Amino acid sequence: MCRILDKVVSCVLLLCVLFFGCALATDQHARPAPQAAPAAAPAPAPGPAIASQLAATIAESAKLPLDPAIRTGRLDNGLTWFVRRNVRPEKRAEIWLAVNAGSTLEDDDQQGLAHFVEHMAFRGTKNFKKLEIINFMERIGMKFGPDVNAFTNFDETVYMLKVPTDDAALVEKALAILYDWARNVSFDDEDIDKERGVVVEEWRLGRGAEARMRDKQFPILFKGSRYAERLTIGKKEILETAPHDTIRRFYSNWYRPDLMAVIVVGDIDPVNVERSIKTRFASLKNPLAPPTTRWSAIAFPNCASTPTRRSSTRSRARPHS
């Protein structure tokens, strides 16, 4: 998580330099000229020009059409799917569950728990007890890390499996794992307490010089926004002491089908996979009561019409056994 986060910070800083550079340039040109200034022709104002180019670029990207080879749609419960046949590499498929919920949705007493929930998904679910998901993936020749992974960031949590497709049953089983991650993570008390040490260690390993600088920079760079106060890794004391139900609360509030997408890309039969997604995930239900927070998540766009994609600050988290 932290290696990628560092790259993200660099990108954010670069973007901020560009953005604020433009803002400063605009501001300078807006000031009245000093009285003693020579009557030279005013320099061209790069700020507005760059801003208009950026606006045009953003407008164009918002209209980016979806690859017609992608099969997509939305279930009645709001879950979106994207399926695409891609035969390179042969006999492999990437099968992902994307949840539009990350650390910016945490309550004050949940700082770090979006990421904690991601870890718990690998600790066991209703139909895949304890470390059975990892064991299953390793039995079919996949490795924990490159083929089984997940990340949590400010805005989203994404679970990723790569499976062989020689046997269609393996794709079905991978979809069954995604379903359990969407609805059936176990959150056993004992497993939560075992996992605390893992996430605290991840927090501790991230406390290098760059993280200490980030602690100073982010409140300024993101001032006034949720990003200034919701670093995904969270707070050590919360990771160590959060009540079990406080962790479960993030899952029950935000792991809802109208904030989820299932993505399957690979050497698969897209018609069969799409049918399987529709059948399997239709039973997911959204919670009746809205979360007790003033923050709200952004739903996946309706990609059946005009697809758009939010950009996000991504920090990759490697799950731990």
Ligand SMILES: [Zn+2]
């Ligand atoms: Zn992690």
